[in-house]
C-alpha cells in the first residue's frame with residue numbers, strides 16, 4: 046500500500062493537470078471568455094475593404110502570436126524532456142539527511158531534459174557535441190536539480206572563462222557559421238590556448254559526443270558536491286547515471302547523415318520509446334569520499350577537469366530513474382523548465398569548485414532573463430510539490446493570491462507566520478566549512494596538471510575508439526582555416542599521445558612532430574609566465590580505466606533496437622514472420638522497407654503494408670538490416686539501387702546484417718559480395734535468426750573499419 050507520502054509524491058504530473066487545458070468538446074473563446082463566431086475572416090469595411098482596428102478578436106490573436114517566442118537558452122538551447130520517477134534502492138542515511146536519499150519506500154517524481162550545447166533551438170540532434178543531462182527531483186523537501194552532462198569533466202576550471210568558451214564554440218559572429226558544430230576556427234583557437242581543456246577535448250572528440258540515443262548515455266554531475274548527514278558530517282560525492290541499455294554511439298559518417306535524414310532523431314527516439322512503453326532507465330550511483338581523504342588523490346577534487354577513476358573509488362549504485370511520461374506541451378514544460386545547480390535540499394551542499402560556484406549565480410540570472418519574471422518558480426513545471434510560503438510578494442505575472450496583512454517577518458499581525466524551521470525540522474543549514482584565507486584572484490596550483498587524465502582517457506580506449514578520436518581531430522582541425530591554430534593544436538596533442546599527434550598532423554598535411562612539445566604559453570593570465578603552470582604534469586599511478594571505454598559496456602540485449610527488413614513484391618512471408626517473432630520476443634522492433642508504400646504481396650499472395658520506403662528513410666536510422674528472401678523479391682531488390690546502397694551503408698557503419706540464404710544474388714551486388722566467400726564479422730547469412738539477434742546486441746563491429754574502407 047502506498048503511504049500517504051508516496052501517494053502525494055507520485056501525483057506531481059497530475060498536479061499539473063489543474064492547469065492543463067483540453068479544447069476537445071469546447072467552444073472557441075477569446076482570452077477573456079467571449080465566444081468566437083468567425084475565426085477565419087477579419088472584420089472589414091466591405092468585402093474588399095481594409096481591416097478595422099476595432100476587431101478585438103483579430104488584434105488579440107495577432108498580438109499574442111507576436112509574443113509567442115521567449116529567448117532560447119544561451120547554451121543547451123536544443124533539447125527535449127520527459128517526466129519520470131526516481132526510486133531509491135538503499136538508504137544513504139549514513140551520508141545524507143535528504144529524505145529522498147533515505148526513504149526507500151517513496152517514489153520521487155522527476156523531470157529530465159537532455160540537450161546539445163552549441164546549436165540553436167532548431168539545430169540537429171546529431172551534432173558532435175556534449176549532451177546536457179538535467180534532472181529535477183520534486184522531493185518532499187523541495188526541488189533538487191542535478192544539472193549534469195554526459196561527460197564527467199568540463200572544458201574549463203573557472204566560471205570566469207565560460208562566456209569565452211561559449212563565444213568560441215557558437216557560430217562565428219560575423220557570418221553566424223557554422224551551426225551546431227565545433228569544427229571552426231574560433232573554437233579551436235580558444236582550445237589551443239587553454240591547456241586545461243585537454244582532458245575534456247579528448248572526450249569531445251570521442252564517440253561519446255555522437256550518442257545512439259539519449260537512452261544510451263551516461264550522466265555525470267561533473268563537480269564534486271557534498272552529502273551532509275543528520276550529525277552535520279560532510280562527505281564529498283560525485284554523481285553518476287548509468288543507462289540500463291548500456292552506452293552506445295553511432296559512427297561519425299552516420300551522425301552527419303542522420304542530421305539530414307532526421308534532425309529530430311534523438312528527440313523522436315525518446316518520445317517513441319516512452320509512447321511504446323519502453324521506459325528508459327538509469328541507475329543512480331555515487332562515489333563517496335570522506336573529508337579526511339580530500340587530499341589523497343593526484344588531482345584536486347575541486348578541479349572539474351578531473352574525474353575520480355572508478356578503479357580508485359567505485360561507483361555505488363543506490364537507485365533507479367525511469368522516464369515514463371512524455372510532456373503534454375513542449376513549450377509549457379520543456380522550454381519553460383528552469384534548472385539550477387543551486388537548487389539543493391537539506392543533506393546536499395556545494396563545494397568550492399570555482400566552476401560550480403560561478404554556475405550558482407548564472408542559472409537564476411538566466412531564468413530571470415528568459416522567463417522574464419521573478420515568479421518563474423510558479424510555472425507548473427518549476428513549482429515544488431509544497432506550496433511556497435514566504436514574504437516575497439507581487440512581481441510580473443504573480444499567480445498566487447496571498448491572503449493576510451503581514452508580508453514581513455517578524456510580525457504579530459500574521460501570528461508570526463510563516464514560521465522558520467529548525468534544522469531538526471528540515472530547515473536548511475549550510476555545511477560549516479572552515480575558511481581562513483586571503484582574497485585572491487588566482488588559480489590553485491593543484492589544478493595545473495592538464496594532461497595526465499587526458500592520457501588516461503586515451504590509453505583506456507579500445508583501438509577502434511582511439512581511431513575514432515584521431516579521425517575526429519583530423520576532421521575538426523581540417524575545417525580550421527588558420528594553419529597556426531592547427532599547428533598549435535598538434536603541439537598540444539603531443540602532450541597526450543605522440544603517435545596520435547603524428548597521425549593527425551599527417552592528415553592535416555603538417556610536419557609530423559618528433560617529440561613531446563612541452564606546453565609553453567599558459568593562457569590563464571595570472572599564470573601565463575609561470576613555469577610551474579606548464580611543467581607540472583603529475584604522473585597518475587593508473588594507466589587504464591575500463592569504465593572509460595564504451596567497448597566494455599553492456600552488449601547483451603537488442604531491447605528497443607530498430608531493425609530494417611528489406612522487402613519487395615514476392616517476399617518470403619514466413620521469414621518475415623519468423624524475423625518479427627524473434628526480434629519482438631527479444632524486445633526489438635522490425636520495420637519493413639520496400640520500394641513503395643502500400644500493399645506489398647508475398648510469394649504466397651499474402652499482402653502487407655510496408656512501413657517505410659527507400660525514398661523516405663535511410664539505413665542510418667536503423668540499428669541493423671535484414672534482407673528477406675523470395676525469388677521475385679530478390680530480383681526486385683537487385684534492381685533497386687537504394688536497396689544496395691542501404692546494405693552497403695549498414696556495412697560501412699559496422700552494423701549487423703542478416704539475410705536469407707536465397708538473397709545471395711542481391712548480396713553479390715553489395716560489398717558483402719565483393720568479398721567473395723570470406724566471412725565478415727556481424728554478417729549473418731542463411732536465415733540464422735538467433736545469431737542475427739546476437740549480432741545486433743553487439744551494436745557495432747568496428748573491426749570492419751580497420752579491415753577495409755568502403756565508400757557509402
Ligand code: HDE
Nearest residue numbers: 118121158177178179193194204207267403404407408411
Ligand atoms: Fe550550464 N548553463 N553553465 N553547465 N548547463 C545553462 O542555464 C553555465 C556547465 C548545463 O536542460 C544555462 O537555463 C555557466 C557545466 C546543462 O535547461 C546557463 C557555466 C555543466 C544546461 C548556464 C556552466 C553544465 C545548462 C543556459 C560555467 C555540466 C541545460 C540556459 C560555470 C555539469 C539545462 C539555462 C536545461 C544550461 C551557465 C557550465 C550543464 C547560461 C556559467 C560544467 C545540462 O545559465
